[in-house]
Amino acid sequence: MAQWALAVDLGGTKIEAALVDAAGAVLPGSRFRLPTGGGSSSAELEAGARAVIGAAYAALPPGESLLGVGIGSAGPIDVHRGLVSPLNLPAWRDFPLRALAEEVVPATPVVLRIDGEAIALAEQWVGAARGSDNLLGMVVSTGIGGGLILGGRALAGPTGNAGHIGHVEVGGMNVPCLCGGTGCVEAVASGPATTAWARAQGWAGSTGEDLAASYAAGDAIARAAVQRSGTAVGQAIASATALLDLELVAIGGGFSRVSPDLFGFIREAIARRSPFPFVAKVRVVPSGLSDEGPLIGAAALIHRADYRSEV
Amino acid sequence: MAQWALAVDLGGTKIEAALVDAAGAVLPGSRFRLPTGGGSSSAELEAGARAVIGAAYAALPPGESLLGVGIGSAGPIDVHRGLVSPLNLPAWRDFPLRALAEEVVPATPVVLRIDGEAIALAEQWVGAARGSDNLLGMVVSTGIGGGLILGGRALAGPTGNAGHIGHVEVGGMNVPCLCGGTGCVEAVASGPATTAWARAQGWAGSTGEDLAASYAAGDAIARAAVQRSGTAVGQAIASATALLDLELVAIGGGFSRVSPDLFGFIREAIARRSPFPFVAKVRVVPSGLSDEGPLIGAAALIHRADYRSEV
Incomplete structure (x- = not known):
């Protein structure tokens, strides 16, 4: 039964x-x-x-x-x-x-x-992070968010809001963020932030889907925009890994599929941290979840109670 | 006995x-x-x-x-x-x-x-973080480092290198870091980085002690340099708090005593994150440890075994 x-x-x-x-x-x-x-x-x-x-x-x-x-x-x-x-x-x-x-x-x-904790639990349970006890589950879409599992246990934090990777700042980026930060990765690298940047460079499209099509067609601005987004995401992951010694980051969300090359740009930015092998080691992979991921993650709060955060 | x-x-x-x-x-x-x-x-x-x-x-x-x-x-x-x-x-x-x-x-x-874990354990045991289960113990000196206690337990990470707050990037800062990062807080805000910046602006001193004296005497470049350092430290703490929902950061190290105003600049940078109350809430205080802090922390690995990281 x-x-x-x-x-x-x-x-x-x-x-x-x-x-x-x-x-x-x-x-x-x-x-x-x-x-x-x-x-x-x-x-x-x-x-x-x-x-x-x-x-x-x-x-x-x-x-x-x-x-x-x-x-x-x-x-x-x-x-x-x-x-x-x-x-x-x-x-x-x-x-x-x-x-x-x-x-x-x-x-x-x-x-x-x-929701970020639910996503991380789902990646560890049935997604791309099976077997990892030190991971960030990340969503790159309209916004950028995530959830952490550290030492085999999700981290909620004392108010329950740990995992906000979208509001980790990116070195060299001056973009103001609505949260009051400077160069937060969400303000630089989300789908809307990236298409807005491309339009400011003269690109004529509008949506993330348009950008994906332009990228696939070899458009130079679209390529620069996707590279900029991936580089920023990689820098934020590198900062998080310097702090947390992460093993694995699984990234989903609509904009994460703008081009498979996005993951190459992310990995290139992390590889620049090679003087710190414990930072450069972090593996970045596409999410293993379907569009049911958030629901599976909410179910993991029950079925995977040993891994959910203690509060 | x-x-x-x-x-x-x-x-x-x-x-x-x-x-x-x-x-x-x-x-x-x-x-x-x-x-x-x-x-x-x-x-x-x-x-x-x-x-x-x-x-x-x-x-x-x-x-x-x-x-x-x-x-x-x-x-x-x-x-x-x-x-x-x-x-x-x-x-x-x-x-x-x-x-x-x-x-x-x-x-x-x-x-x-x-050593960062030892410092964090010492702050929680006999220092400025007594009673907190979600804290960053931080050292701002020749370098910038730290250690984390999350949910009542120190975090080592799978390779034992968690807590490297010095290599969290700072938005808007283009300074290259030896680790391969861009605008890492250590490359921007450490004692040597700050005195080097002040000299590049025309300040005539050399050491952190010189900078402290110039600051106390009202020198405008010294003031700008200490403000820049504190702002960068505050931004890095804000990023760490967005990710980890920290309650408290205790900061020691020689350069943390360059001026009591340093803490004001740190807190101002964090206060800019007021749209996220769980970020703006983090308290930043001077270390409660003497120069024996690192030794006390090493002893805490034995006497406070329940709080040290599981590896």
Whole structure:
């Protein structure tokens, strides 16, 4: 008899829920999704959360057992009080999402962590980081984020917000970041930051997909833009590795697929740190997760409880 | 009856050993020091290590017990094989310092860790970070280094080299670092980097002490130089806190005392990150350790075994 986790992924554009088994597979017919978005009211967000969690819960096969609810949320969060304040959902500030899930799914433990931790756990469980105990799971997309597993255990930090690799600064980059930093890798190397830079150099496209097409067609500006992004990501990973002695970084997210060459540029930037072998050693690989990654990660908060952060 | 740790601190300019009790106090008459230095041969370094460790061991009061030998070493090290390769001691590459200590002090456990971890443990034990479980112990001197305690446990990393805050890059800074990085905080903000920058602006002094005197006298270049150093240190701490959700940073080292204002500049740089309260929250304080700090930290590897890193 299967043992299920009810996985919930809350992001800036959608909330999803599904039942996931102990091997990391989603139960067909149990996955439900509704849009969120910065224009949503708190009541709309709450109704959406109740709807998708309730629908996934109702999909539990009769007689089978639910081990727990795992929620991976966009940050910041308050992990001790179970509150979420996703940067891109201004209607939710200190919203009690854990309590909501406890109400919709009675008599079941609910675990809330930041989405970056969920991603890192998923990479270690069923993704590209199997077997590693010292890794960064990273997403390069509209924003840049991540989660850490150090010494075999995810790191939440005292407020639950560890893993914000997107706000590690990049040497030599003067771009101001919305967070108050200078040259944060998110402000330099995200999809929107990179296409904006390319346009400023005279490139005529608009989206990350356009940039991927221009790159594939040999456009010189597109090449420079992707190289700039990869170099910045590599520099941020090198800083993180100097600090944490990381073994492996698995990178997913839409913009990470702009070109396979992106990974070459990332690795070149890290290889420049060869005087410190413990920095240059870090391996950078594409994510091993499908688009179900965030949900699998939320399920890992339950099925891989030994690896999730202690708070 | 006292229980002693034999503490050993290996640095680029000296090796020291002493007996330290369970309250973090050095036994008078048990502290021995010899110079090291980049020009030393391996045989000279080895003779020095045997001499200071042997002398401290011989100071053990008759009938009292030695719990273990704790060694804090300049990095890099190989924590698994017990080897040291201090950057500033080129004659020692993969030198088996742990085995040497095991030979000089028979039948006693020997624990080797990087000096940054020892410093962090000392700050948490008897210094400025008592009560914190999420901290960076940092040294700003000829170089910039540090050690991390995360979730109540020091972090060694898989090769034992975690904590290299000096090689975290600083946004906007183009200074090349010997490690291959760009704008590493050590290359921007260490004592020598800061005095070199001041001289390039026309300042006539030479040492960090000169710079402290010029700053105290109101010299405009000295002020700009100290501000630049503090700002860079603050930016590096902000990046580390975005990644690790740190609560507290305790900073020691000779150049950290160039002016009390240095800490103001550090805090101003961090305060710019106010859009992320979990970053802006990190407190930065002067080290609570005396010049015995590295030795106390090496002793903490024995007396505070529950906090030292698992490797």
